[in-house]
Amino acid sequence: MTDVAEDLETRLLLDAIFHQYHYDFRGYSMASVKRRLKQAKEHFECRSISELQHRVLHEPAVLPELLSYLTIQVSDLFRDPAYFLALRESVIPHLRTYPSLKVWVAGCSAGEELYSLVILFREEGLEDRTMFYGTDINPRALERAEAGVYDLESIPRFTENHRKAGGKSSLSDYYTAAYGSAVLDKSLRRRTVFSDHSLVTDAVFAEMHLISCRNVLIYFDQDLQNRAIGLFSDSLIRKGFLGLGSKESLRFSKRAGDFSEFARDERIYQKQRAT
Amino acid sequence: MDFNLLMQAPPPATPIEAVVIGVSAGAVDALSTILPSLPPDYPIPVIVVVHLPADRKSILAQLFQAKCQVDVHEIDDKEQLKKGTVYFAPPDYHVLVEDDKRVSLSSEELVHYSRPAIDVLFESAADVFGPALAAVVLTGASADGAKGLAAVHAAGGICLVQDPIQANSRTMPEAALKACPTAEALTLEQIAKRLLEIALKQ
Numbered sequence A: 001m002t003d004v005a006e007d008l009e010t011r012l013l014l015d016a017i018f019h020q021y022h023y024d025f026r027g028y029s030m031a032s033v034k035r036r037l038k039q040a041k042e043h044f045e046c047r048s049i050s051e052l053q054h055r056v057l058h059e060p061a062v063l064p065e066l067l068s069y070l071t072i073q074v075s076d077l078f079r080d081p082a083y084f085l086a087l088r089e090s091v092i093p094h095l096r097t098y099p100s101l102k103v104w105v106a107g108c109s110a111g112e113e114l115y116s117l118v119i120l121f122r123e124e125g126l127e128d129r130t131m132f133y134g135t136d137i138n139p140r141a142l143e144r145a146e147a148g149v150y151d152l153e154s155i156p157r158f159t160e161n162h163r164k165a166g167g168k169s170s171l172s173d174y175y176t177a178a179y180g181s182a183v184l185d186k187s188l189r190r191r192t193v194f195s196d197h198s199l200v201t202d203a204v205f206a207e208m209h210l211i212s213c214r215n216v217l218i219y220f221d222q223d224l225q226n227r228a229i230g231l232f233s234d235s236l237i238r239k240g241f242l243g244l245g246s247k248e249s250l251r252f253s254k255r256a257g258d259f260s261e262f263a264r265d266e267r268i269y270q271k272q273r274a275t
Numbered sequence B: 001m002d003f004n005l006l007m008q009a010p011p012p013a014t015p016i017e018a019v020v021i022g023v024s025a026g027a028v029d030a031l032s033t034i035l036p037s038l039p040p041d042y043p044i045p046v047i048v049v050v051h052l053p054a055d056r057k058s059i060l061a062q063l064f065q066a067k068c069q070v071d072v073h074e075i076d077d078k079e080q081l082k083k084g085t086v087y088f089a090p091p092d093y094h095v096l097v098e099d100d101k102r103v104s105l106s107s108e109e110l111v112h113y114s115r116p117a118i119d120v121l122f123e124s125a126a127d128v129f130g131p132a133l134a135a136v137v138l139t140g141a142s143a144d145g146a147k148g149l150a151a152v153h154a155a156g157g158i159c160l161v162q163d164p165i166q167a168n169s170r171t172m173p174e175a176a177l178k179a180c181p182t183a184e185a186l187t188l189e190q191i192a193k194r195l196l197e198i199a200l201k202q
């Protein structure tokens, strides 16, 4: 069965990272954490997790790299086009009724999801009255999000996604190609703020109209999912919207009662109860 | 004391707590021989990874729900594994098993050009279930599943592979047998029968 010593070493390492650096991975989905630590162990050429722990405690340069193993950075512009289509067709008409809007993308990685929303809101004429907040715990991801530079090779996929998401403009209007990269237009950043925020250890954001948190909760165990969903509930206005990843749901959450299902297949929920 | 006799006595059989299946090219045909024969009260959860295109919804669960007596559905994150149920990995996510027998999804890097990957499921299931796991590698044009099957074997689980000669695409079963030479090479019908036998021992 499970290697007992390695389980113990894993817990000790996560404790050490928490106490020294205040990154709290102790309540993450352990199957994935163990898999990633195994890869990190090989990368750092450590014989055991304990050896990895020694290095991360004594060599500060190890932490940022280890973070890139412990946080999964895979994302796309308009990932799961059906989700963005549902936002466009069903959620935007509600948002239109507010004079000003706040949108929070929690776990924004390198900004793909947030910029997708900025483009969508621009196409729908709502960008100018909206502030977009992107948060993540990975500093490198936040830097990349600020820069808005993506691999040119991803552009055909992004373009196809954008089209399937009901895009009303051409994606090429929003980037310029240079040296194998696609650089997003600076104007997309006008209404955006990126900042460091952890769903595990930090507090609520106030008065959001839409929170999009996709493919982050899958890395949390149930207690942590409950905490994060509570945070979302407390950060949303009444009748505000919460969008999750296509395989995430509130089904197993204690705070499910705060929400109603708004677009079932696309995992979009609406806050009902005032908190 | 006759040690030879002792050596020959079969080890006490561990009741199997989960079945994992990996299949790629030719999946629908192969699974159509195996899954419909599971009785509605099949006492073991079955998790299936099929290599799928990432950008499309999968109809596998619907397709097999219509053919099967057990419940069939696509996995949601943190679902608790239940008996009498076949779980399909969703497109674009890896599937891992947690210690409390819930399943987690992950969008980490492709493995063998695929997400979901068979190796990821098999390795984490082997970690959690140890000898209480049965793993099956079927037809496919990939090397995925070989490393995972070796992990299942190392943890003491039951390893079944579709006989490469019978497989629609033999690469995957061949790679699995190479990585895990003691695995049983069987026809689809024999695999279906073995899965029923495993359940009888529960």
Ligand SMILES: C[S@@+](CC[C@H](N)C(=O)[O-])C[C@H]1O[C@@H](n2cnc3c(N)ncnc32)[C@H](O)[C@@H]1O
Binding pocket: A071, A072, A073, A074, A075, A076, A079, A106, A107, A108, A109, A110, A112, A113, A135, A136, A137, A138, A141, A197, A198, A199, A200, A201, A213, A214, A215, A216, A219, A245, B107
């Ligand atoms: C797989 S990415 C999801 C990116 C994007 N939302 C999407 O669906 O394409 C997961 C992101 O969650 C971030 N993350 C992990 N733990 C977090 C936490 N405690 N608080 C906020 N973000 C977190 C990771 O750094 C990573 O950028």
